[in-house]
Each structure stands twice: as structure tokens, then as C-alpha cells.
Amino acid sequence: DTAVSQTPKYLVTQMGNDKSIKCEQNLGHDTMYWYKQDSKKFLKIMFSYNNKELIINETVPNRFSPKSPDKAHLNLHINSLELGDSAVYFCASSLRALENEQYFGPGTRLTVT
Amino acid sequence: QQQVKQSPQSLIVQKGGISIINCAYENTAFDYFPWYQQFPGKGPALLIAIRPDVSEKKEGRFTISFNKSAKQFSLHIMDSQPGDSATYFCAAAYSSASKIIFGSGTRLSIRP
Numbered sequence: 672d673t674a675v676s677q678t679p680k681y682l683v684t685q686m687g688n689d690k691s692i693k694c695e696q697n698l699g700h701d702t703m704y705w706y707k708q709d710s711k712k713f714l715k716i717m718f719s720y721n722n723k724e725l726i727i728n729e730t731v732p733n734r735f736s737p738k739s740p741d742k743a744h745l746n747l748h749i750n751s752l753e754l755g756d757s758a759v760y761f762c763a764s765s766l767r768a769l770e771n772e773q774y775f776g777p778g779t780r781l782t783v784t
Numbered sequence: 785q786q787q788v789k790q791s792p793q794s795l796i797v798q799k800g801g802i803s804i805i806n807c808a809y810e811n812t813a814f815d816y817f818p819w820y821q822q823f824p825g826k827g828p829a830l831l832i833a834i835r836p837d838v839s840e841k842k843e844g845r846f847t848i849s850f851n852k853s854a855k856q857f858s859l860h861i862m863d864s865q866p867g868d869s870a871t872y873f874c875a876a877a878y879s880s881a882s883k884i885i886f887g888s889g890t891r892l893s894i895r896p
């Protein structure tokens with residue numbers, strides 16, 4: 672009964688490939704997020720969706736495209752992967768858009784070779 | 785631009801001691817200050833949070849001290865235990881927006 676789950680946990684791929692990471696939450700929350708944690712552990716928000724609508728879009732290359740088929744799912748598709756995309760990607764959710772308490776998933780470690 | 789500055793980068797404390805992690809913020813519009821705890825291979829988990837209308841909040845062995853005039857806040861872990869060894873992140877947010885801005889993290893090791 673994991674609250675926020677992500678698949679896969681590990682992803683190793685070559686430069687230039689396209690890959691997707693999936694996220695699901697069973698908390699009944701309206702808002703979901705994608706964060707990137709780099710090798711120095713720095714955590715930065717990438718996107719946020721509220722009830723399937725994009726509400727936060729930080730300065731992320733347009734090779735990254737989030738998709739929210741319903742409010743319980745937020746997937747991240749990455750085109751033309753680059754070495755610098757190697758990081759741990761975390762999905763999170765909160766009850767509402769202005770609810771600051773966020774619950775994080777276990778992360779997906781992406782390694783681009 | 786680093787809006788939330790966290791120190792130290794790493795900290796070693798003896799079991800039973802007090803661990804103290806400090807953060808400073810720049811934007812006075814922030815009105816929510818959470819601390820997250822992250823164990824290796826896991827996602828960050830909310831530990832404790834404070835709003836600027838109080839100067840201190842305590843939950844068990846964890847206390848946040850907040851100094852609004854200095855734009856600083858700190859996490860104190862009393863009677864530190866080996867199980868507290870983790871990376872701790874301070875953060876700041878606006879209640880009028882969904883975005884949380886994280887500090888750079890502190891790797892805490894508690895020596896048995």
C-alpha cells in the first residue's frame with residue numbers, strides 16, 4: 672500500500688535514447704510534482720500538475736515532457752537523453768495545489784552512458 | 785540564486801549529543817518552513833515544519849527554532865541516535881504557491 676510509487680527504480684540507458692518514468696499516488700491528492708536530485712543531492716522542482724493541469728514549469732529543457740492522464744498519475748518522458756540528465760528523479764504529491772506538505776516517492780535513478 | 789542557504793554540509797555527532805543544522809532564507813514572503821529527512825535510497829520525508837508566527841516548534845526529539853528578524857531557522861535533534869543518520873534538508877515555501885525551495889542538504893552521521 673505504497674503512497675507514492677515510481678517505476679522503474681533504476682534506469683540505465685545510452686545518450687540519445689528516449690525514456691519514460693511513471694508515477695502513481697493512491698493518497699487521493701490533487702497535485703503531483705517532479706523533482707530532480709543531482710549528484711550533490713541538490714533537490715529542484717521541475718514540474719507540477721494540479722488535477723491534470725500544468726501549474727509549475729521550471730526552466731527545464733523541452734526534451735522533458737510531463738503527462739498526467741488522471742490526477743493519480745504523473746509520468747515523465749525524456750527525449751534525446753544527455754549525460755547531464757543522469758540524476759535521481761522524485762515524484763511527489765500534495766493534497767491540494769496550495770498545500771505545502773508534500774509526500775515523495777522512492778525515486779528513479781537514471782544513468783545515461 | 786540560492787534562496788535557502790543551509791549549513792553545515794556534513795555533521796558528525798556522538799550518540800546522545802545534540803545535532804544542530806542551520807538555514808537562512810532571503811525572501812520575506814516565505815511563510816512555511818519544513819524540514820525533510822532522507823535516508824539513502826529513499827525519497828525525502830517531511831519531519832517537522834513551522835510557520836513564521838511562532839518562534840519554536842517541538843515534536844519529540846526534534847525542535848525547529850525560528851528567528852524571523854534574522855531570517856534564520858534551525859533544526860535541533862536532542863539525544864541524537866544512530867538511526868537519525870540521514871541527509872536533512874531545510875526548505876521554504878509560499879502558502880500562495882505550490883513550489884518548495886530546498887536547501888543544499890546536511891549529511892548527519894551519529895557515532896555510536
